[in-house]
Amino acid sequence: MKIAFDCQGGDHAPQAIVEGALKAKEALGIEPIFFGDAARLKAMEGVDETHIVHCASAITQEDSPALAIRKKKNSAIVMGLGALKEGKVDGMISAGSTGALLAGGMFIVKRKEGVERAALPVYLEISGQKKLILDVGANMDASPEMLLSFAEMGQSYLRDVEGVDAPTVALLNVGTEEGKGNQQVKAAYELMADGIEHFTGNIEARDVLFNNVNVIVTDGFAGNILLKTIEGTVGYIQHGVASAAKGSEKAGELKMLAKSILGDLDYSRYGGVPLLGLEKPVFKAHGASNAEAVLSATEALVRMVRGDEYREGAGQ
Amino acid sequence: MKIAFDCQGGDHAPQAIVEGALKAKEALGIEPIFFGDAARLKAMEGVDETHIVHCASAITQEDSPALAIRKKKNSAIVMGLGALKEGKVDGMISAGSTGALLAGGMFIVKRKEGVERAALPVYLEISGQKKLILDVGANMDASPEMLLSFAEMGQSYLRDVEGVDAPTVALLNVGTEEGKGNQQVKAAYELMADGIEHFTGNIEARDVLFNNVNVIVTDGFAGNILLKTIEGTVGYIQHGVASAAKGSEKAGELKMLAKSILGDLDYSRYGGVPLLGLEKPVFKAHGASNAEAVLSATEALVRMVRGDEYREGAGQ
Known part of the structure; x- marks a missing residue:
């Protein structure tokens, strides 16, 4: 399996990307293709010269x-996605600009049939339960039909890539009763009640971390508010713990406790997020990724590639 | 100052409402008017029979x-708001149905001139700093013009009722840069940049608890997501602390610590929320209010009545 690595994007590129790719080669048996500055990449230990594509x-x-996708034709994002489109690689990882990766995914790799817009999910495991919230930032204004397609993409990802049997779906809303919410979610509810298997109805934001539903559907605006409010509240509490710990004998103990309670909410530990709705597997690694995070991202991408192969083999 | 108390609404009505009203009479010197079942109210200690309005x-x-506002003409909400409209009382408190109180406020008390829709805010004090987030549930689909008017209502409330000098305003969005967000907030940004003094631009959800802005403007859908995500995350962490404390010698210590860190986020301690944008002061107490909470709600309502008097006296 050949994987394209964008060695230009991310806070610690190219070092962390290359090291992560080499770890993935070792651990997962993939063949990394390095997209970036050839002179710099050649000088790095463990990089096979024949696997470098100069950008x-x-x-x-x-x-x-x-604009960047149209103008910077010989950037790692454009060239890597081009190689993916042409079948020269099986998947692509970038820790660079999310917007450019999404735009490139849509323009170069193209969407799956029937998909209007690609979506950006966040993946969490809470008390061992796998959850996907989407969209969290790619689509600010989403039609009810787009929300329906997010539900389908989310189910398909959890089933084919994360091995969740019969993933359940809920719609993020201000109340659980049918008929709640704004015009957009009311219309989406109707579509999902008709079109989605295992649709459990509306879910309130306060239940997202408790409820055992697998896929939570929302537009990119409300999804972003949800995600960043979790982040902000966790940050607020960590700040409070740090203040309480200051000068306390139990500082270490307190911080350990906070970490154990808050650990499941730290979605950065999953390495990044897949771009959903594209013809071929593309994975967005966190901008701050170190080599370990790039390895995690590659593991998820490999599962995406295998999920696609499985579906194609099954004639779907 | 005469205050109408809805003695029908809330989990602990009429007892908690009446006890709270009597505490407020004692502490604040107000004259409570009790709207509810006369026979039941008469039997309660401390209730002046001449201050009961039978519903x-x-x-x-x-x-x-x-529908309830139209059909149940002799309910406490309809009769209390009617008395407020006619100037027989100076303010109204209810722990009953938020929707009915809002609908009644709009139909009976009427909106202030230039206000298209009333709004439901949440009030918080974080590290001593006064914050109002609105709307958090009254208006699911809000036009950019409505968001502008929420900014004005929020500023006016913090200034006239809570004594905040020159309250700052920000727009809840997915990023801080101008041009971020969906169509609605992009248009609202333009209006607010032109029309709101002390407008500080966009605010991300992760900064709501940290940033020192006073008024955070959003529509009822996103505002509800924000508020309930804070609630859900706090609940998740409290659950984690409770699990960690179970069987631990430090259970009490841990819970105290959690309480001290999470205390500012517990908006129930402010007794409830004002309905903003109405001609006269109406306050929604929490459904679960006990007598203490009714007293807190009355304190806030008294500040609202005085704020209005002050404005009128100043010829505004």
Whole structure:
């Protein structure tokens, strides 16, 4: 299995990307293809020269995503996604600009048939239960039909990639009763009640961490509010614990306890998130990824590639 | 100052409401008017018979709000709001159906001039800093113009009622840069940048508990997601602390610590929330209010009445 690594994107590129790719080669038996500055990559230990694809320009966080995809044809994101489209690699990982990766995914790799827009989920395991919340940032204005398709993408990912049997789906809303919410979610509820197997109805934000539903569907605006509110509340509490621990004899003990309670909510430990709805597997690693995180991301990507192969083998 | 108390609404009505009203009479010098079942109220200690207004029907949580306002003309909510409209009382408190109180506020008390829709805020003090987030549930689909008017209502409340000098305002969004978000918030940003003094721009959900902005503007859908995600995350952590404390010698110590860290996030301690945008002061006490909570709610309502008097006296 050949995997394209964007060696230009991320806070610790190219070192962390290359080290992670080499760890993945060792641990998972994949063949890494390094997209980036050839001179720099050649100088790095363990990099096979024949597996380098030179990229003369680089997309940065400051670039406008759609424009960057059109203008920077020889960047790692554009060239890596191009190689994926042409079947020269089986999957692509980038810790670079999420917007550019999404735009490139849509324009170069293309969407799966019937999918209007790609989505960005967040993956969590809470008390061992696998959860996917989507969209959390790719689609600010989502039609009810798009929400329906997010439900389908989420189920398919959890089933084919994470091995969840019959994943349940709920719609993020302000109350659990049918008829709650704004125009968008009311219409989406109707579509999902008709079209989604294992649809359990609405879910309130306060139940997201407790309820045992697998896929939580929302648009990118509300999903982002949900996710960042969890992050902000956890941050607030960590800050409180740090203050309480200051000068206390039990500082270490307190921090350990906080870590054990808050651990499941730290979604950065899953390495990143898949881009859902594309023809081929693309994985967004966290910008701050170190080599270990790149390895985690590669593990998830390998499961995505295998999930696709399985589906194709089954004639779906 | 005469205050109408809905003695029909809330989990502990009429006892907690009446006890709270009597505490407020003692502590604040207000004159409570009791709206409810006369026979039952007469039998209660400390209730002045001449201050009872008999209500033959009652609005419940199961009633459709708009329908209940039209059909249950002799309920405490409808009669109390009617007395407020006519100037027989100076303010109204209810721990009953939020929807019915809002609908009644709009239909009976009416909105302030220039206000399209009333809003439901949540009030918090974090590290001593006063914050109002609105709307958190009254308006699911809010136009950019409505968001602008929420900003104005929020500023006016914090300034006139809570004594905040020059309250700052931010717009809840998925990023801090201008141009972020969905169509609704992009348009609202433009309006607020032009029309709101002390507008500080967008605020991300993760910064709501840290940032020192006073008024956070959002529609009722996203506001509800924000609020209930804080609640859910706090609940998740309390559950974790309770598990860690189980059988531990330090159980009491741990719970005290959690309480001290989480205390500021418990918005139930403020007694309830004002309905903003109405011609006259209406306060929604929490459904679970005990007598102490009713007293807190009355304190806030008295500040609202005085704020209005002050504005009118100043010729505004």
